[in-house]
Amino acid sequence: MRLVILVVCFSTLFINEMAAQSSAKDTSSYLFYEPPGLMPKVFAPGIISTSNLYEFGIAFSETADRVYYAVKLNDEWKAEIRYVELRNGRWSKSQKLELNDKYSYNDPYLSYDEHRLYFISNRPLGGEGETKDSDLWYIEKKENGWSRPIGVSEVVNTGKDEFYISLTRSGTLYFASNAHTSTEDKWDFDIYYAKSKKGEFQEPVRMGDSINSIDFECDAFVSPDESYMIFCSTRAGGQGEGDLYISFKNSANKWTKAMNMGEHINTKTHDFCPFVTQDGKYLFYTSNEDIYWVDATIIVDLREKYGQ
Numbered sequence: 001m002r003l004v005i006l007v008v009c010f011s012t013l014f015i016n017e018m019a020a021q022s023s024a025k026d027t028s029s030y031l032f033y034e035p036p037g038l039m040p041k042v043f044a045p046g047i048i049s050t051s052n053l054y055e056f057g058i059a060f061s062e063t064a065d066r067v068y069y070a071v072k073l074n075d076e077w078k079a080e081i082r083y084v085e086l087r088n089g090r091w092s093k094s095q096k097l098e099l100n101d102k103y104s105y106n107d108p109y110l111s112y113d114e115h116r117l118y119f120i121s122n123r124p125l126g127g128e129g130e131t132k133d134s135d136l137w138y139i140e141k142k143e144n145g146w147s148r149p150i151g152v153s154e155v156v157n158t159g160k161d162e163f164y165i166s167l168t169r170s171g172t173l174y175f176a177s178n179a180h181t182s183t184e185d186k187w188d189f190d191i192y193y194a195k196s197k198k199g200e201f202q203e204p205v206r207m208g209d210s211i212n213s214i215d216f217e218c219d220a221f222v223s224p225d226e227s228y229m230i231f232c233s234t235r236a237g238g239q240g241e242g243d244l245y246i247s248f249k250n251s252a253n254k255w256t257k258a259m260n261m262g263e264h265i266n267t268k269t270h271d272f273c274p275f276v277t278q279d280g281k282y283l284f285y286t287s288n289e290d291i292y293w294v295d296a297t298i299i300v301d302l303r304e305k306y307g308q
Contacts, residue, residue, distance in 0.1 A: 030064050030282070030293075031084070031091055038301075040265060040287075040294040047094065048084070049290035056286040057164075057273040059108045064277065068097070068117065069291065070106035079106040081119060099139075099149065103131060107273070109165040112224070115141045118152070118165040125151045134161045136175060153201045156194055163189065164273070169224045171196030176218035176231075180206060189218045191231060210257045211247055221274040228299060229255065230283070232272035239266035244274055244285060248303055259306055265294070 031044050042049045049055055054072035056079075061067075065086040070079045081097040099105050103123035110117055118138045122131040127148070136152035151157055152165075158179040166174040173194045181188040190212040194201040211217065213235045220231040227249050234242045243266040245258040265271065265285070273286040276296055283296045 030060075030277075031067070035282070036294050038264070038295050038298055040285075040292045043284065043291045043293045045290075047091075054289040055291050056289075057107045058275055058284050058286075058291050059110050060275075060277050061110060061114055062112075062278045064279075066110075068108035068110065070108065072106075073104075078104040081105045081108050097146075104134075107164050107219075109167070111138075111167060112169065112278075117141075117146070118167075120163055120165070121149065123149065125154075125157060133159060134163060136162050136165055153194075156201050156204055161186070161189075164219045166220055166222045168222055168226050170226075172222075172226070173201055174220045174222045174229070175204075176220065177204070187216050189216050191217050191220045207255070210255045216242070219272045219274060221276060223276065224278075228303070229258075230261070230274040230276070230299075231258070232270075232274070233258070239263055239271075240268035241270040242272055244271050246299070246302055256306075259302070261298075261302065264298070 031047065033044060048058075048067065048069060056070050056072065058067065058069040066083060067085070068081055068083045070081055072079050081099070082094050083097060084094050085092050097105070100123065103121050105119050105121045107120045108117060109119070116138045118136065120134045121137050122134050123137075124130070124132050125135060135157040137149045138152060139146040139149055156162065156173065156175070158177065160177065160179045162179075163176040173196065174191065176189045176191050178186060178189045180190060191207045192204040193207065194204040196202070206212065211229070211231070213233065215236070216234040218232050220229055222229045229247045230244055232242050233245050238260060244261045246261050247255045247258040250256050260266065267287055269288045271285060271287045275284045276282070276299070277284070281296055282293045283298065284291060284293045286292070
């Protein structure tokens with residue numbers, strides 16, 4: 001009986017958290033587009049999701065008045081970060097975030113205070129030189145713009161690839177890396193987390209088999225309160241090239257075994273780069289070379305469906 005009560009209480013807290021986030025003020029209506037229901041649809045067609053470019057990975061400011069996303073530039077996956085912002089009630093044209101054009105930049109993520117913009121890049125950690133493996137970077141907001149790129153941490157960044165960033169309210173960093181593998185399979189990625197202590201990231205911990213498998217796991221979005229995680233995996237049994245999976249924290253504070261988010265979300269193509277807005281209203285992700293969005297109550301539905 002005690003376990004049942006704990007599960008019910010935890011589920012109630014999760015639903016209340018989602019409801020509280022959903023009541024947050026939305027000043028921009030997400031580029032003034034009609035919000036989606038439970039059927040995913042392309043976001044901002046012709047402005048962000050275009051017919052002639054490959055857009056992926058999106059991040060919003062808290063009030064959704066700034067939008068950052070990445071655009072693939074060539075077949076080697078060189079990319080740049082672009083943004084649009086609300087100015088005097090009008091949305092600006094899409095602009096490139098000015099960084100060193102020699103390198104690739106993608107997977108933008110804003111810190112909660114919005115003083116840092118995180119991303120990944122293949123620029124050397126020393127700042128100049130030939131392209132290398134991908135690492136986690138950030139730029140800091142200054143009075144006259146952004147700082148030069150800064151490597152996240154030598155504890156986190158390795159001689160192999162680190163991808164995608166998600167930060168919790170407590171400061172824990174979630175990301176993907178292939179640093180654990182000694183094989184030639186450079187796509188053997190797993191998801192890691194690194195706790196923050198006195199502003200410094202601690203030694204990363206590879207997540208267990210409720211999240212990771214022998215296949216590719218990457219692009220983890222973790223809710224601010226760490227009640228759920230959405231990530232991409234190429235494991236067997238999926239809908240297509242790569243699917244979105246979800247895991248919840250249970251009453252014992254453990255991650256449940258990840259479940260496929262289903263054909264409602266996943267397609268025969270590669271579905272990746274999930275992001276839930278800070279107001280908790282919408283899930284964004286990349287599919288078929290465009291960015292899609294869907295009502296985030298689908299997350300609550302999945303929790304209830306699987307009794308998590």
